[in-house]
Amino acid sequence: MKRILYLGFFLALFGSLSAQTTTQTIRGTIVDKDTRQPLIGAAVQVTDVEPAMGTVTDIDGNFLLAKVPTGRHRIEATYLGYEPYIAEDAILNSARELVLEIALSESAVMAEEVVVTARSHGNEPLNELSIVSTRSFSVEETQRYAASANDPMRMALGFSGVQGSRDARNDLIIRGNPGFGLLWRVEGIDVPNPNHFARRGASGGGISIFSVSVLSNSDFSTGAFPAMYGNAFSGVFDIQFRSGNKEQQEYSIRAGMLGLEFSREGPIKKGRSSYLFNYRYSTLGILNALGIRLVSLRDSNTFQDFSFKTDHRSKNGKHMFSFWGMGGLSDERRDPAEGGPEEWQIYTDYLTRDFDTDMGIVGFSHSYLIDDKSYLKTSLAVQGQRILYQNDTLDQNEVPSLINDELYYNNRLTLTSYYNRKLSSSATMRLGAIATRMGYDYDFRYLVEDAFTTYVDEEGSTLLLQPYGYVRWQLHPRWTVNAGLHAMFFTLNDTWSAEPRLGVQYQAGPGATLSLAYGLHSRIVPMASYFTQVNGEQPNLDLDLVKAHHFVLGYDQLVGTNKRLRMEAYYQRLFDVPVAADVNSTFSLLNHIDGFATRNLVSEGTGTNYGLDVTFEQFFSNRTFYILSGSLFSSTYEALNGETYSTRFDNTFATSFMGGREWPTGQRGTIQGSVRLMYNGGQRISPVLSPVRDPNDPLNPILDEANPYSIRVDNFFRPDLRFAYRHDNEKNAWYISLDVQNFISRQNQDVLNYNFDPILGDWVFGTLGSIVPVLTFQLDW
Numbered sequence: 001m002k003r004i005l006y007l008g009f010f011l012a013l014f015g016s017l018s019a020q021t022t023t024q025t026i027r028g029t030i031v032d033k034d035t036r037q038p039l040i041g042a043a044v045q046v047t048d049v050e051p052a053m054g055t056v057t058d059i060d061g062n063f064l065l066a067k068v069p070t071g072r073h074r075i076e077a078t079y080l081g082y083e084p085y086i087a088e089d090a091i092l093n094s095a096r097e098l099v100l101e102i103a104l105s106e107s108a109v110m111a112e113e114v115v116v117t118a119r120s121h122g123n124e125p126l127n128e129l130s131i132v133s134t135r136s137f138s139v140e141e142t143q144r145y146a147a148s149a150n151d152p153m154r155m156a157l158g159f160s161g162v163q164g165s166r167d168a169r170n171d172l173i174i175r176g177n178p179g180f181g182l183l184w185r186v187e188g189i190d191v192p193n194p195n196h197f198a199r200r201g202a203s204g205g206g207i208s209i210f211s212v213s214v215l216s217n218s219d220f221s222t223g224a225f226p227a228m229y230g231n232a233f234s235g236v237f238d239i240q241f242r243s244g245n246k247e248q249q250e251y252s253i254r255a256g257m258l259g260l261e262f263s264r265e266g267p268i269k270k271g272r273s274s275y276l277f278n279y280r281y282s283t284l285g286i287l288n289a290l291g292i293r294l295v296s297l298r299d300s301n302t303f304q305d306f307s308f309k310t311d312h313r314s315k316n317g318k319h320m321f322s323f324w325g326m327g328g329l330s331d332e333r334r335d336p337a338e339g340g341p342e343e344w345q346i347y348t349d350y351l352t353r354d355f356d357t358d359m360g361i362v363g364f365s366h367s368y369l370i371d372d373k374s375y376l377k378t379s380l381a382v383q384g385q386r387i388l389y390q391n392d393t394l395d396q397n398e399v400p401s402l403i404n405d406e407l408y409y410n411n412r413l414t415l416t417s418y419y420n421r422k423l424s425s426s427a428t429m430r431l432g433a434i435a436t437r438m439g440y441d442y443d444f445r446y447l448v449e450d451a452f453t454t455y456v457d458e459e460g461s462t463l464l465l466q467p468y469g470y471v472r473w474q475l476h477p478r479w480t481v482n483a484g485l486h487a488m489f490f491t492l493n494d495t496w497s498a499e500p501r502l503g504v505q506y507q508a509g510p511g512a513t514l515s516l517a518y519g520l521h522s523r524i525v526p527m528a529s530y531f532t533q534v535n536g537e538q539p540n541l542d543l544d545l546v547k548a549h550h551f552v553l554g555y556d557q558l559v560g561t562n563k564r565l566r567m568e569a570y571y572q573r574l575f576d577v578p579v580a581a582d583v584n585s586t587f588s589l590l591n592h593i594d595g596f597a598t599r600n601l602v603s604e605g606t607g608t609n610y611g612l613d614v615t616f617e618q619f620f621s622n623r624t625f626y627i628l629s630g631s632l633f634s635s636t637y638e639a640l641n642g643e644t645y646s647t648r649f650d651n652t653f654a655t656s657f658m659g660g661r662e663w664p665t666g667q668r669g670t671i672q673g674s675v676r677l678m679y680n681g682g683q684r685i686s687p688v689l690s691p692v693r694d695p696n697d698p699l700n701p702i703l704d705e706a707n708p709y710s711i712r713v714d715n716f717f718r719p720d721l722r723f724a725y726r727h728d729n730e731k732n733a734w735y736i737s738l739d740v741q742n743f744i745s746r747q748n749q750d751v752l753n754y755n756f757d758p759i760l761g762d763w764v765f766g767t768l769g770s771i772v773p774v775l776t777f778q779l780d781w
Helices: 003-015 137-145 153-157 283-291 528-532
Strands: 023-032 043-046 054-056 061-069 073-079 085-092 098-104 134-137 162-165 172-174 182-186 189-191 218-219 235-239 250-256 258-267 273-282 298-312 319-334 351-372 376-396 399-422 428-446 450-478 481-492 493-511 513-525 548-561 563-580 601-621 624-638 644-646 653-665 667-678 689-696 697-703 714-726 733-741 748-758 762-765 772-780
Touching: 023 043, 023 073, 023 085, 043 061, 054 061, 061 601, 073 098, 085 098, 085 137, 134 153, 134 493, 137 153, 137 258, 137 714, 153 162, 153 172, 153 235, 153 653, 153 667, 189 351, 189 376, 250 689, 258 283, 258 298, 283 298, 428 528
Parallel strands: 023 098, 182 235
Antiparallel strands: 023 061, 043 054, 043 073, 073 085, 134 218, 162 172, 182 189, 218 235, 250 258, 250 772, 258 273, 273 298, 298 319, 319 351, 351 376, 376 399, 399 428, 428 450, 450 481, 481 493, 493 513, 513 548, 548 563, 563 601, 601 624, 624 644, 624 653, 653 667, 667 714, 689 697, 714 733, 733 772, 748 762
16 A cells, blocks of 8 residues: 555656646635625735736626636635635635635725724634634635544544544534534534434534535634524534536545545536535445454444535526535444453453434525615425434343343424625624424333333424524724524423623734623533433423523734734533432533433533633645644533532643645645644543442443542543645546544543453453544546
8 A cells, every 4th residue: 555655646746747737717706795795896816826817706796717727826805895805725626616605794994994904814704793712614624634534523623622522433522511512503504413423412423424525614613602503502513515516517536444425516507506416435334344344343334425405596696596405324333342252251342232323404595685785595404313222232142132222213394584684884683583393203221130221212393493683783993793682492391591692892903803702502401311211200301401601702813914823711601401300419411422311300500611712823824734722621510419520521621733734746736744633631530439330331330429520531642644645637636645543553541431351350441542544535527
């Protein structure tokens, strides 16, 4: 394999030395961000070529720049009276046109009043109301950071305030909050966990079911988010799918250790409508069939997914329609340990597992430009999800016996609509609502003392209603205020919440801003927890919404022309948190990883998270990029007894460095290298009270609930590497990359995996994954 890679790099390098420069087209549309009306005569320039190349938009807001040299470019879009748009590191290859959909914000500042100069960069939030704790990310970012595996959640591990839970999972712990506090929104629709091997009652899994091939620039928020977001208290992934090329057919294939992909896009009716789709089949499934297992010797994994989007614009430009969807199937099987009964020593040696997850979403959206100041957007989506989780034990004759049986069906019908109006050049308002019918069918039983105990057995449906409204107002050249209200009403138990949101931003000087945001946020608990059965009853039906006050104070400073320092201090106070109804128990849902509660809960717990996040970033400039981030934080909770304890996620600190560099090889090729280093405080675990297995959960020992999470394991350290080569030919382009997760094969402790050691007569920690190489090849034409 090494020889093949070396030969490929050498041939590409040799071929590029004598090659002529290749060119490609940049096209797109520029509209007013608040009204979606096209901007006529907006200027677009590629400023890093000699001489600079430029054009202006036509009557429909469209622009075209032909014969632009391939490679990375700095693209600027400007329009009189509007804030400029700047893309610092857009990649243009010889096989695919670069299609940009640019939305400019009108400036309320007259030319003679401008006293402070601001610059826009590609990682600023797409949602202008998200003035703190939010950054956008591009497809190229998702690919270029080491070991991101083309997955936005794995990429986000390098951002401040964020840490992962395990190497093989993409769950995110945000500012000490449990993973279920994260909201996923795709194309304006709130969706259930959109990951292969989705963890029940959580927001993460193995890898996202949508490929980066269909993604557009999207937002990631870590707190105090604005009024259009609800049913979340830790963070938001606001994912956007891109539109296909409306002028020509384009194709792409990607082959790697994770999957085989095929993408196609092009016009349905040239210039007015387009389609885009991507299909991926897991390479793991192919390798498993050949007897090769990458995850572990006992685990076999396979998955496949499909994503698509179509767009259509009416002749008069007043109506825009889109039809989109995604679906994924995944299956995981854990076999018994090798050697058979004679060599089995610990309980997990003869424990097997079946873990299947299926998910599908189909959505339709319509936007209507009412007049030159307002528009109405309405979306409808149908969603379904199935999660199966079963464990068997084998006897000495290797006959399986079922001990854990969980099957969860979720379905949703979601209707969302909002009316957006520009009140003036300095003020915009939006009124909207989200209505979701949530269907469910849950079964969860466990073998206890030779008899099955049923924890959940419920079928039905309920409604979640979320009206909201906000106003964005630029009071002064230096001051911007965002004020809004979000409300939630959950008909299952008639619980509700009215949530004010406020953000204030002050431009303190050239490139410097000071921001303050507050939000009250709430979320329903993982659904099956409402239906937990205890002694034949359902004591958790009346659980309240989990709520949190969130305050963020941020300072942002541009350093020179290509660097940024961002500091944010935050305080979060959670209340109405479900805790064990037993005063002698210290159980709290704030320590939740996945699964569902199996005990009587009351909404009388609280929690506190506070800390400081610091990020120093160099945007892609002079072929170099990096993000250095660090967080100091505290995460605690109060149980029913009124005592304060550290949460499972109270790691004290988290740091990371992600960075890299590109080197041109002639006129057609580019080599890229990048590294990611993560060093975090060790996660917390409760001490073992007895080495005897818990009779209600034989996978784990009996833990000391009187001293919860009082032990912190060793600090976590993981280094990742990435090497890539990109090459442009006349009619096609390709790249090859090698991502290596944990390239030193460090054995970090796995706090979620206790194993009983019969020699020691005690329980010991398992370890996380060792080195994981991911080789990928992509061809575009």
